[in-house]
Amino acid sequence: MLRTEQSTQQLFIEVRQRTQEICVPLKVEDYGMQPSLEVSPPKWHLAHTSWFFEEFILARSAGYKRFDDDFAYLFNSYYDGIGDRIPRPDRGLMYRPTVEEIYAYRAYVDRHMSNLLEDEFTEEMKSLLHLGLNHEQQHQELLLADIKYIYGNQPLYPSYGKLNHSMDSSANKNWLSIREGVYDIGYEGNSFSYDNEHNKHKVYLQSYEISDGLVSNAEYAEFIQNGGYEDFNLWHAEGWDWIKENNVKSPMYWHWNDRSWWSYELDGFKPINLQTAVMHISFYEAVAYANWKGLRLPTEFEWEVAADQFDWGDRWEWTNSAYLPYPGYRKSAGAIGEYNGKFMVNQMVLRGGSVATSRGHSRMTYRNFFHPHLRWQFTGLRLARDKK
C-alpha cells in the first residue's frame, strides 16, 4: 500500500528514483543480459516501466510528443491491445537503444509526468498513475530477481550488494488454529488494489491449522538429505518430470561445495544461512516438502484468514490455490484490462511478500502468481494441516 501522507508528486519521484537506485551497482554490460526466458534485461525494465506511463497517461494528454516512436514496439510487455511487440526471447538482443539513451528516456518521461502532475489531473489519470507506480514496484522486485539470476548464473559470481535482512525461521514454530466457518476474502477499501483482489466475497473453510513460521533452510536441507528429490511418491507427476528433465536436486542457487551447502546470494557466494527461510523453490518443491512432512500447503484463503496472526513478508509463499478469478471479477476496459485477467490459468497463487518487495507494495489480500516450475523469484513455503 502506497503511503497516503505523501503528495502524489513526491510519491511519483520516490518510486521512480527507487528503480534507478536498484541499478546503481550495474555495469553497462549487465543491462542487456537475458540468460533465461523468464528473465528480462535490466534495461528493459527501466524502459518498460517508463513506457507504461508514456503509453497509458502521457500519450493521451494533449500535445505530448513521444520520446521515440519505436519504443512502443520495443518496450510493450504483453499488451496486445497496444499493437505489435518484440517477442520476449529477443529482449536480450536489444543492444540499442543504449543504456544512456534509456536513462534519457526515463528523464524525459519523468519531466513530462511532473509537468502533468502540476496541472489538473483527472480521476482516471490518477487511477492510472497509481497503477503505474504499483506496476513499477512490481518491476523493482523483478529487477532484483533478474539481477540475481544474471549474476548467480555467471561463473565469476559478481557481488551486487546486500538485500534486506531475512527473519529467523529456525525457532520453534507454532500451529495457529482456525475454526470452520464462513470468512470474508478479498479487498475492500479506498487504497490501491489490483482488480484480481475483487470482489470481496464469502468463502467457507473447514477447520485447519497453519504454522506461524516459514520452513527454514536447515529444515529443507534435511529433506534433501533424506532423499526428498529421489522419492517420486512425494511429487506431482509434472513436478517429477520437471526435476528429472532439469536435473533439479536442490533449490536454485544452491551448490554442494566441499561437504556443505553454499548458495549465491546477491552479496556473493557463501555458506547457506541455515536459520533463514528457504528461498527460490518451485511450487513442485514446496509441495514435495510438505508431503514429506505429512502436511500440506495452505490455500490462499486459509492464508489470508490467518495472516493477521503471523509475521509475513520474507518470502512469497506458495499456496495450493490455482490463480482464478474471484466471484464477480471484472477486468478493466481497454489494454489495462490485460494486466491480470488473461493470466488466470495454469498458475499458482503466492501470498505475502519478500525481502525484495518494495516497501508498502504488498498487503494481506495481495495475490501474486507464477507458473509452478518457476523459482527465480524469492519464493518459500509455510505449512498447514487439517484440524485433527
Add this chain to the structure above:
Amino acid sequence: MLRTEQSTQQLFIEVRQRTQEICVPLKVEDYGMQPSLEVSPPKWHLAHTSWFFEEFILARSAGYKRFDDDFAYLFNSYYDGIGDRIPRPDRGLMYRPTVEEIYAYRAYVDRHMSNLLEDEFTEEMKSLLHLGLNHEQQHQELLLADIKYIYGNQPLYPSYGKLNHSMDSSANKNWLSIREGVYDIGYEGNSFSYDNEHNKHKVYLQSYEISDGLVSNAEYAEFIQNGGYEDFNLWHAEGWDWIKENNVKSPMYWHWNDRSWWSYELDGFKPINLQTAVMHISFYEAVAYANWKGLRLPTEFEWEVAADQFDWGDRWEWTNSAYLPYPGYRKSAGAIGEYNGKFMVNQMVLRGGSVATSRGHSRMTYRNFFHPHLRWQFTGLRLARDKK
C-alpha cells in the same frame, strides 16, 4: 455408477467384453497407431486395462504366473511405484506383442480373474476390482476418443460406426437460478467413487445462474463467424498463444468445406449437425466463447449444486475450476495412490459425461480433468453468470 443388482462376476464379464466390442470394427493395422502424444494405440488400451488386474490383483494372489514378464514394463501407464515403464511417446512403436497375443493376454487374465472371483474374495480385492472396472470404463471412453483421432486425422477418413445419439441443444435454453449460501460438495455413500471426490465438504457459493442446456454447434459457428478466433481480448494469454502456434480456427475435426462446416464423426465425414452440442473444444475455446457472450463458465461447485435441475451426460463440460484436492483428501497407500492425486496441478475440471462415456460410469460428483489445451475428448460447455 456400476449397477449393483448384478453379481460381481457378471459385471466383470460385461465390462471386459464391452472393451473388446469397441474394437470390433478395427483392422490389425489400426491397433498400433499413435498419431499424437496424447493418443494411445488401441492395442495398448486393451493390454493396459488387463495389466491393471494382473498387477494389482492377480500378481498378489497365491500361485499366479504372469502371462509374460515383459508386459509389466510395456503396459504400465504411469505408476512409478510399479517400476520402469515404456515412455508414452514410444507406445506407437509397440508392434510386438501382436494384436493376437494381446487378445490372448486378455483371455488369460479374464480366465484367472474368473477363477479368483469364484473363490473367496477379500474386501481389499473387491475394492481393487471395482477400481479396475471403473478404470477400464475410463479407457473405453479413451479408446473411442483415440480411434476418432486416428481415423479423423487420416486423409481417407475411414468410418468406424455410429456413437450414441446426442441430445438437441438448439432449443431455447433457460437460466436456472441458485441462491447464495453454503452447499455440500463431494461424494458420500456406499457405491463406487474415486478418491478425488472426497471428502464431502461445505462450499460457500454466491448467487449465480446456470444454463439448462449446452452451447450448440450453431451457436459456436456464430462465434467463429464473428471473428472469435481473431480477437485476443476474448482469450487467456496462453490460449491466444496456443491458437496462434497451432493455427487453431475451429473445434477439432471441423473443416470448412465448400461454404459450410463439415466435421469428421465416427461414422464419417459429413456436414455439421447444427442442433447438437459443440464438441472437441479446449478449455481456452470454451472460455473465449463465454467471454464473447459476456458470460462465464460455471465452477465445478456451481455445476454440482445445480446438476439435478438439468440434463447432463452429452459432453464433458469444462468448468472454470482447477483440479485441486478437496479438504481432507487422502491418497491411497501404494501404487494405487498414484491414480489421481499426482495430477492435481495445471489441469482443469470437467463435469458431466459424454456420448462416449460407458453406461453407469459417471455421476454428479464425478471429477474428470484434462490440460486446458486438449480437445480430443468429447468436450463441450455450459454457460453461467453472476446473479444480477
Add this chain to the structure above:
Amino acid sequence: MLRTEQSTQQLFIEVRQRTQEICVPLKVEDYGMQPSLEVSPPKWHLAHTSWFFEEFILARSAGYKRFDDDFAYLFNSYYDGIGDRIPRPDRGLMYRPTVEEIYAYRAYVDRHMSNLLEDEFTEEMKSLLHLGLNHEQQHQELLLADIKYIYGNQPLYPSYGKLNHSMDSSANKNWLSIREGVYDIGYEGNSFSYDNEHNKHKVYLQSYEISDGLVSNAEYAEFIQNGGYEDFNLWHAEGWDWIKENNVKSPMYWHWNDRSWWSYELDGFKPINLQTAVMHISFYEAVAYANWKGLRLPTEFEWEVAADQFDWGDRWEWTNSAYLPYPGYRKSAGAIGEYNGKFMVNQMVLRGGSVATSRGHSRMTYRNFFHPHLRWQFTGLRLARDKK
C-alpha cells in the same frame, strides 16, 4: 548389373517377386513401423516401388487407369516434379491402405506391366523399366536395413532369418600398391548404370596403398577397448559432437552383455562374430578408426582403380570422397532427373556392396551415398595409406 541372358519379362517378374519374398517373415503389425526418421515402413517400400512403375511407365501408356488416385500422394518419395507428397516423418502413420490393399496394388501394377511388356515397348520405356528394376533392388536392400532397425530396436528382438554369409575378414590382409598416374574413372558400356557414374573421365592419383581386406569386428573391438570413443583427437569435430550427443560408444546394434560384445543380427541377438567385417558404422567412426591406426580411408577413385585386385561386396565401404558430380554430369530431363543429382551435397560416397545387396545390382563404378552420421545400412571400412 542385371543379367542379360534373361528376357525382360522374366527379369521383371524375378525382381518384383524378390521384394515380396523379403517380406514373407513379417507380421501385419510390422509393415507399418517407422521407429526412426531414416527408416521407412516396409509397406511403404512395397507400395513406393510399385508407384514408380505406375507413375513413370503405366500412367504414360494409353488407357491405363490408376489403382487409386490417392496413392500418388501417399507413395511419392521425393519427386517434387510429380506433385505433393506425404512428409517423410509421417510415413509411419499410414495404417491405411492396409497391407492387404498394398499387395493388391502390387498385383495390379504387375498385371498391367506384364501386359505392356508383351506389347511393343519403346526404347524410353525400356530404359525406364531398367531404372525401375534397379530402383526396386535398391529398395530391397533398404527393406532389409529397415527391418533390421525395426526388429533390432525392439526390446523383444524378434528374429527375421539369416542373411547372406559374410566373408572372413580376420586373416592377414595385404597392402596393394598403386602407382602414381592418370586413371579412368566412371562407367562406360551398354548395361545399366546410374547417371551419377558418368561421364567416364580421367583422374590423377598419387601413389597409394590399399588393403585387400575389410576391418574386422575383432579389430574394431580393439579400437573401442583402447579408448577410441574417448579420444577427440581421432574424430572430426562434427563426429565428436555426434557421438557425445547420441551417446555413441560402439557400432549400431552392439551391446555390452556380460563381459563381451553381442549384437542384434537379423537372425537374433548373439555374440559378435569376431571374424567378419565390422558393420553399421558411420563415416565418422570409420575415419576415427583409420586415424587411430595412423592410416586413412581411400578416396572413391583410389577404391575404383584398385577394386579388381580385391574381393568386395560384403560391406558398403565408406570412402573419403564427398558425393559430387563427375565432369560432364547431366541429370535427366523431368522428374527422373531428381533421382541422384539433387543429393550431391553433404553426403559421402560408399563403394562396393553388401551382404544385403541384391544379386547383380552393384558394380565397380557404382556410387552409393549417405550422410556421414547414418549407420543403419550395412556399412564397413577398408584402409588405405600414402605410398611411403
Add this chain to the structure above:
Amino acid sequence: MLRTEQSTQQLFIEVRQRTQEICVPLKVEDYGMQPSLEVSPPKWHLAHTSWFFEEFILARSAGYKRFDDDFAYLFNSYYDGIGDRIPRPDRGLMYRPTVEEIYAYRAYVDRHMSNLLEDEFTEEMKSLLHLGLNHEQQHQELLLADIKYIYGNQPLYPSYGKLNHSMDSSANKNWLSIREGVYDIGYEGNSFSYDNEHNKHKVYLQSYEISDGLVSNAEYAEFIQNGGYEDFNLWHAEGWDWIKENNVKSPMYWHWNDRSWWSYELDGFKPINLQTAVMHISFYEAVAYANWKGLRLPTEFEWEVAADQFDWGDRWEWTNSAYLPYPGYRKSAGAIGEYNGKFMVNQMVLRGGSVATSRGHSRMTYRNFFHPHLRWQFTGLRLARDKK
C-alpha cells in the same frame, strides 16, 4: 601473405592494432551481442585472439603469469586439446569480463609478447607467431561479418561505416578457356600457408571455361525476378528444404522496399548497388543461380588453375568442391593440429577473398570453408562450364 619486409615486431603490432581499429565505432553494448549461433560477440573475438598468443606462446615461456586463469575456459574456441571451454551458444552471455577488462587483457598480452619478441625467439615460436597473426586476421574478417550481422538484424539499422570499395561486376564478362591436362595444386614456398594447402600435388582437369567476372547484383535480381526461389528443379534437395524452412527469398540483408531491392550495408540501409557483385548468398543459392543459367560453379581446382587470369578478392567464391584433405595432408601435432583438419566434412570450399579480408591475408592457394547454408560471410559466385 604477410609482407616480409617488415620486422616481425612491427608486423605483430600492426595486426594487433588493426583488430582494435575495427572496433572503434562500437558502443559498449554492442560488444556482447550474439544474435545467431554462428555469430560471436565482438568482445569474444578481441579476447580469443589474445588467448591464442597467451595459450600457444606465452604460457609456454618461462615465468609467464596468466592475466586471468578463468580466461582459458572463457576464450578457447574449439581446441579440445586445451581443456574445457564455454559452449558456443553461451558466448553472448559473457557480460563479464567487461569490455574494459578485455582491452586490459589485450594490452597485457601485447606487452608480454613484445618483451618476448625482443629476446631470442625459437623457430617454433616464430611459426606459432605467424599462425597467430594469420589467425587474428581471420578473426578480423569474422569481426566485420559479425558486426554486420549484429547491426543488420536490429530494427534501427545502426551505421558502422564504410567497407572497402567493391569492383564493378556489371561489365561484359569473358570466358577464359583452360585446356585438359595435369595441373599443380596447392602451396609450395617459404611464406606463411595453412596446413590445408598442402601437399602440393597433381590434379587432372577436363577442358573447361571460367568467367573472368563475378555475378552481379543486377544479374542475381533477375534470377529472383524470374522465380528462381520457386523452382525446385534448380535446387539441391537440402537447399530447397532450407529455403522453405527459413523462408529465404533473396540474399541475406536484402529487403524489398517500395518496389525495389534495398540492403543493409555496413554504412546503412540503402538501395542495392546493381553494379557490384552479389554478396551474402549460401552455397545452395550459388548453385541454384548457376543451374538457372544452365552453367555450374567451378571446382576449387579449376578456380586455382585459372586464378592468375582474372581479378579476385571481392567475394569469397563458392566452389563445387567439398572441403577435404589434399593427398599427403598431415595435421600438426598437439592442439594446433585442431586448426583445420577436424572440419573436413560437410563443408564447401570458397576461394578468393573479400572486401572484408585483411590486406595480404589471402592468396591463390588459400582454402576458406563454410557449411553450405551459411551466408553471413562476404560470399559470392563465379560461373564455369564444360568446354563445348
